[in-house]
Ligand SMILES: NC(=O)c1ccc[n+]([C@@H]2O[C@H](COP(=O)([O-])OP(=O)(O)OC[C@H]3O[C@@H](n4cnc5c(N)ncnc54)[C@H](O)[C@@H]3O)[C@@H](O)[C@H]2O)c1
């Protein structure tokens with residue numbers, strides 16, 4: 457297990473804060489379907505190992521029920537709070553965002569999170585519900601409970617509706633993003649407003665959607681850079697200024713992923729993956745919420 461000690465670089469957000477370009481997620485491989493109070497020590501130890509490996513960006517959510525483990529790992533790591541970038545999200549308690557963040561902070565044993573996200577727009581039956589939820593997010597930021605505020609799983613129409621009344625532009629939109637779901641229209645909207653794109657499921661093309669048109673090319677790039685196809689996938693995000701959130705319950709994968717910070721793809725390579733990826737459409741999350749063919 458080769459440890460790579462290149463610090464993970466950060467991207468500047470529109471509010472002046474910085475977000476590390478590679479994050480460790482506690483959804484997917486880790487979320488708990490059972491009792492939130494029953495601590496998963498494997499997760500605590502995995503987060504501590506990640507922090508030791510110099511991952512600083514940790515992604516949680518109230519619905520993953522993993523905030524207690526994140527909090528314990530941060531505490532037991534002994535790393536100072538200001539060296540870490542902690543995200544959590546609100547979904548179940550969207551009707552009481554202030555109560556939700558206070559509850560999350562209590563479980564995380566933290567005074568503030570670096571980034572607080574509305575987990576999805578699907579709670580809203582009207583634009584005004586999106587707008588009033590966002591106004592409450594702004595209050596949460598003002599109160600110092602979250603350094604940055606953003607959204608997740610928003611489509612262009614949700615962003616435009618939110619921006620009509622927003623005082624603060626969302627710092628980011630965390631979305632499923634990989635060669636088979638490039639959201640080109642949405643990413644254009646992000647760029648226009650200075651909203652950072654944060655990718656979840658960045659490995660999807662090589663872990664869940666094979667066989668596909670990028671397979672052969674990804675394999676050739678993995679050989680060229682002496683990394684795995686997964687790290688090519690992460691680098692493909694990072695080289696487009698897209699923050700990548702990945703995870704694994706396997707220690708060796710966490711260390712392998714860090715190789716994504718040690719090389720760069722050429723503009724031609726980025727473009728070729730883009731073009732090959734456009735030949736296939738695949739969505740791994742929230743299939744019941746998005747229109748089957750919606751690639752925006
Ligand atoms: N906002 C949202 O709605 C939302 C949705 C999904 C995920 N997320 C966040 O993003 C994080 C990462 O999401 P993800 O897990 O889909 O990301 P990912 O695409 O990086 O996949 C990681 C998974 O792939 C597995 N993997 C890695 N290499 C592999 C290989 N060679 N072969 C087979 N499997 C391999 C890992 O063990 C891990 O389980 C989540 O933990 C969560 O924090 C957010």
Ligand SMILES: OCCc1c[nH]c2ccccc12
Nearest residue numbers: 483484487488517519520741
């Ligand atoms: O963010 C990941 C997608 C998601 C939505 N609701 C959940 C509940 C438990 C685990 C993951 C999710």
